[in-house]
Amino acid sequence: MALGKDYATQECSIARALEIVGERWTLLVVRDALYGVRRYNDFLVHLGIPRAVLAARLQLLTTEGILEKRRYQESPPRDEYVVTDRGIALWPTLRSLGLWGREHFSETQLRAFRHAACGTELGPYGECPACGTVVPLPDVEMVPGPGLDPDPTNPVSRALLKPKRMLEPIETVPV
C-alpha cells in the first residue's frame, strides 16, 4: 500500500499481503482476472475504474507476479493480462471475503460457485460437499445468482451472465 508510509513496521504476513493487494481497486482487478477478464478495456468498463489507476494496478500486479502480461496478437500488437498461480492463490481469500460480504451485507446471492464435475455448490472453504475435496479453481463453474441484473449495459457484465469456468477468458459479444 503506497500512501506515504507502508506497513513495514508490522511484523505480520497479513500486512505484507495488504502492501501488495490492499490498495483501492486492486483486489477487484484480481477478482475480475479470476473471472476471466484479461484485457485493459474489459477491466475498464467492468470496474468503472479511472484509466490511470487501472494502468498502475495492472503494472503493479504484473511486477508482483500476480498477473502476467502476454501478447495475444502481433498486428496490431495487443497484450492481455493473465492471472498467474500466485494470483490464483488469492482465490480462497476472495471467496471468503465475498462470503462474508454476502452473509452480512447482502440480501440476495449474486453468484454461485459449483464443482463443474458434479454440479454441487461449493462449501465455505471452496470444497465440494459431495466429493469431499477442495476443488481447484479451473474446475469451478461460476453461475449467476438471482440477485444479478439480468440486462447489464456493459458487454463484460453481459459475458459474465453465462455460466462459465473460472479463469476461462470471457467472450464479449460486440453489440
Added chain:
Amino acid sequence: MALGKDYATQECSIARALEIVGERWTLLVVRDALYGVRRYNDFLVHLGIPRAVLAARLQLLTTEGILEKRRYQESPPRDEYVVTDRGIALWPTLRSLGLWGREHFSETQLRAFRHAACGTELGPYGECPACGTVVPLPDVEMVPGPGLDPDPTNPVSRALLKPKRMLEPIETVPV
C-alpha cells in the same frame, strides 16, 4: 471505501465487503482486535496509525457492527472495542490472506496458529488436521514464530509474544 465514489456499480459481494473493510488500515485493526487488542492506545502504538485515522476506523467498524464499544470502567470512564461475531467471521479471510502473504512474500513464519485442545497447527482452512474439524476462534492459540522480533519496543508487541488464545484480551505490562 470512501474515496469519492464507492463500488456501488459492482454487483458483487466482494465489492460490498471491500466498501466496509477495504480502506487502508481497516483490516489491520480487525486483525489486532482478533488478536485481543481492545484499547485505543494499544491499537495506536501497535499499528503506528495516525490518531485521526484510528478514531475514524474504530467509529466505522463500530457502526458496521464489527466492533462493539463497551465501557470497561466508570471512573474515569473508559471504553474498549471488542470484536463481535461479525468481526470474528472475518477470521477465515484474514487467515487466508496472511497465508498468501507468507507463502509468496515472506521468508519466515511470524506466527503459528494451533488448536488449543490438542496443540496441532491449523491447516490452510483453519481446520485441525488431527481432529478433522474447523476450529472455532476461541479455541485457537496463537504462538510466536521464528521470524518475530524477540524484543520489540512497544508493550503491545511484547504482550503478543506470549502464546495466547485468540480474542482473549492482551496483557500489557507497563514498564
Added chain:
DNA sequence: ATCCTAGGTTCGTTCACTGAACCAAGATGT
C-alpha cells in the same frame, strides 16, 4: 497546583484518486 493517562479533535501538508482530455500505433472504411 501540577502532572499524568486515556481517548480523542484540529489543522496544515502531502499524496493518491478522479475524470476528462489527449496521444499513438495499427486496422479499417471510402
Added chain:
DNA sequence: ACATCTTGGTTCAGTGAACGAACCTAGGAT
C-alpha cells in the same frame, strides 16, 4: 489518400484522504 475506429495507454488540474504534530478534555495521582 484520408479520416475514423480500436486498443491501450499518458497527462493534468482538482479533490479528498492520509499523515503527523499539536492541542484538548476529563478524571486521577503527586
